Amino acid sequence: MAGSKSAADRIPTAAVWPLIHAERAALAADLADLSADEWSTPSLCTELTVREVLAHITAGASLNAVRWLAGVIRCRFDFDKQVAMRLAEQLGATPAETLERFRRVVTSTTKPPLSALAMLGETVVHAEDIRRPLGIRRDHPTETITMVAEYYQGTDQVVLAKGRIGGLRLVADDGPFATGSGPVVSGSTLALIMAMTGRSAHLDDLQGDGVERLRERC
Numbered sequence: 001m002a003g004s005k006s007a008a009d010r011i012p013t014a015a016v017w018p019l020i021h022a023e024r025a026a027l028a029a030d031l032a033d034l035s036a037d038e039w040s041t042p043s044l045c046t047e048l049t050v051r052e053v054l055a056h057i058t059a060g061a062s063l064n065a066v067r068w069l070a071g072v073i074r075c076r077f078d079f080d081k082q083v084a085m086r087l088a089e090q091l092g093a094t095p096a097e098t099l100e101r102f103r104r105v106v107t108s109t110t111k112p113p114l115s116a117l118a119m120l121g122e123t124v125v126h127a128e129d130i131r132r133p134l135g136i137r138r139d140h141p142t143e144t145i146t147m148v149a150e151y152y153q154g155t156d157q158v159v160l161a162k163g164r165i166g167g168l169r170l171v172a173d174d175g176p177f178a179t180g181s182g183p184v185v186s187g188s189t190l191a192l193i194m195a196m197t198g199r200s201a202h203l204d205d206l207q208g209d210g211v212e213r214l215r216e217r218c
Helices: 013-030 050-060 065-074 079-091 095-104 116-134 142-153 189-196 200-205 211-217
Strands: 169-172 184-187
Touching (some): 013 050, 013 116, 013 142, 050 079, 050 095, 050 116, 116 189, 142 169, 189 200, 200 211
Parallel strands (some): 169 184
16 A cells, blocks of 8 residues: 555665575575586576576676666667576676676675665575575575565565465465465465465465465466
8 A cells, every 4th residue: 555564665774685695695505516417407487597597696686776777778678688688697607607606796785776675585586496496495584584575465576476466365384474365375484475476386385275376376
């Protein structure tokens, strides 16, 4: 509603950056010993490998508002083309170079014209896009993952999330997150986030009468 803010929206930007940096550092550590085959594993992002998704995260942490707008204009407002262009810039010649480029931006506070919460969400979601196919699990801090869930339940910016969960009641079984009304969808906060953002792979981790409706929307 106009004039109202969720608890996540009220969190100061300065409090969000350390969480982003922690999530990036954890991902860098998780990917330190990947084999060549693992770097080529398809991610949860359609048509992208885990290596390409990592380069995409690096691009987001390297792109300020001015460079973002310049790229949009250069790509004639084709946002998918802009994303592909920036990913290619950060891919590097080898997986080792891709990872090294990512390590350089772990503590970056550079961002496109998005909120810090959006950057936190992008980091958590894309990291899971990488980890899940590789069989890597991260136990996220409850504060961080709840903040991301609160953010996505109230926005369709960047990715459709709020619209996807309309008419459903989402309830986390590992933290305080809960939102909406209607048929229930319950499970881990991370699984709820990934389903909210359209990742159907996590729907099997969820329970409740609303799961099938959410599956149709993913």
